[in-house]
Amino acid sequence: MNAPRLDIDLGKIHHNAQHLVELLGKKGIAVTGVTKVCMGSPVIANTLLHAGVGGLGDSRVENLRLMKQQGVSASKILIRSPMISQADKVVRYADVSFNTELEVVSALSESARNAGRQHGVVLMVELGDLREGILPVDVESIMASVLQMPNIRLAGIGTNLACRSGVIPDAKNMAELSLLTSNLEATFGYKLDFISGGNSANLDWVYNTGAPGRVNDLRLGEAIFLGREPLHRQALPGLYTTAITLVAEVIESKIKPSMPIGKLAQSAFGAKSAHVDKGPVIQSIVAIGCQDIDPAGLRAPQGIRILDASSDHLILGSDRRLKIGSEISFQVDYSALLRAMTSPFVCNVFVNKQSHRFQLPPVAA
Numbered sequence: 457m458n459a460p461r462l463d464i465d466l467g468k469i470h471h472n473a474q475h476l477v478e479l480l481g482k483k484g485i486a487v488t489g490v491t492k493v494c495m496g497s498p499v500i501a502n503t504l505l506h507a508g509v510g511g512l513g514d515s516r517v518e519n520l521r522l523m524k525q526q527g528v529s530a531s532k533i534l535i536r537s538p539m540i541s542q543a544d545k546v547v548r549y550a551d552v553s554f555n556t557e558l559e560v561v562s563a564l565s566e567s568a569r570n571a572g573r574q575h576g577v578v579l580m581v582e583l584g585d586l587r588e589g590i591l592p593v594d595v596e597s598i599m600a601s602v603l604q605m606p607n608i609r610l611a612g613i614g615t616n617l618a619c620r621s622g623v624i625p626d627a628k629n630m631a632e633l634s635l636l637t638s639n640l641e642a643t644f645g646y647k648l649d650f651i652s653g654g655n656s657a658n659l660d661w662v663y664n665t666g667a668p669g670r671v672n673d674l675r676l677g678e679a680i681f682l683g684r685e686p687l688h689r690q691a692l693p694g695l696y697t698t699a700i701t702l703v704a705e706v707i708e709s710k711i712k713p714s715m716p717i718g719k720l721a722q723s724a725f726g727a728k729s730a731h732v733d734k735g736p737v738i739q740s741i742v743a744i745g746c747q748d749i750d751p752a753g754l755r756a757p758q759g760i761r762i763l764d765a766s767s768d769h770l771i772l773g774s775d776r777r778l779k780i781g782s783e784i785s786f787q788v789d790y791s792a793l794l795r796a797m798t799s800p801f802v803c804n805v806f807v808n809k810q811s812h813r814f815q816l817p818p819v820a821a
């Protein structure tokens with residue numbers, strides 16, 4: 457089989473998505489399936505929809521376009537603030553976009569009018585993680601302007617935590633979002649339909665909160681694909697952590713000294729390797745490298761250790777020689793998965809398509 461590759465188990469992805477949809481559904485929260493880590497793969501998008509997600513979110517207009525062109529029928533949200541230079545495309549390929557700048561919403565309004573469409577806007581609020589978001593004190597005046605803009609429908613508000621700074625979504629910041637929602641609704645006499653409280657890092661808060669207040673949507677990627685929450689990278693109960701594995705092929709396996717021979721300067725990626733003299737050791741190479749994965753985000757199978765990586769070589773240590781041509785499977789974290797999906801040298805192989813008892817809708821060529 458082709459290597460390197462990602463073995464993508466659609467049955468496990470379906471299970472994870474369905475489990476989360478049911479669990480959050482009990483609290484009145486819908487799931488937006490976030491497809492950016494799989495480059496908007498239509499096969500995966502359809503799997504998420506079949507599992508019951510309410511809509512799809514992606515950070516790249518190009519991925520939303522791919523889904524639209526391949527006939528994925530769902531509400532599509534651009535979850536990164538649009539580039540103003542892409543306003544026409546945003547209106548064409550996204551039903552809704554997350555926004556923080558009035559100039560951008562104004563450009564979307566103009567594009568939507570030219571295209572004879574309505575475009576939905578969600579205002580993102582800064583609640584402390586210091587990535588995207590309007591400061592809470594400024595939301596009211598921005599909302600007032602957005603409500604005036606032709607061909608724009610204010611769909612709701614949202615926030616994003618735990619991404620840049622690792623701020624934990626908790627009772628306090630989530631209550632702040634709920635209060636803001638109710639205050640804005642009272643001020644403008646306008647119902648905000650979509651209150652998007654965050655990402656997979658919000659699950660701990662959901663599991664431990666009685667009532668989620670006004671929050672009625674979460675945008676989930678990591679929890680669905682990797683079965684983990686991003687705050688401490690703990691496995692989530694009831695979910696598979698093995699839905700996606702990375703497979704690479706052994707191209708060398710030899711006994712070599714554990715210490716380099718000669719004077720040492722920088723290696724290919726600048727860092728000095730940490731060598732410990734253990735005498736001769738078995739060292740193997742699999743054909744994958746920093747161009748394809750984040751080596752720090754891989755977990756090797758039992759008995760194999762990751763020693764180093766350069767652009768195209770991943771160096772492994774093991775107690776037994778690895779057979780040339782054999783395949784090694786690694787668990788991936790979000791960062792390794794993102795890079796592997798994006799590398800043109802790593803192919804995707806979908807496995808276990810039937811296990812969830814549905815036929816994948818045909819994907820147009």
Ligand SMILES: *Cc1c(COP(=O)(O)O)cnc(C)c1O
Binds near residue numbers: 675
């Ligand atoms: C990537 C992203 C998500 C999904 O995050 P996960 O931790 O993978 O669930 C949600 N919201 C925004 C704005 C994002 O950029």
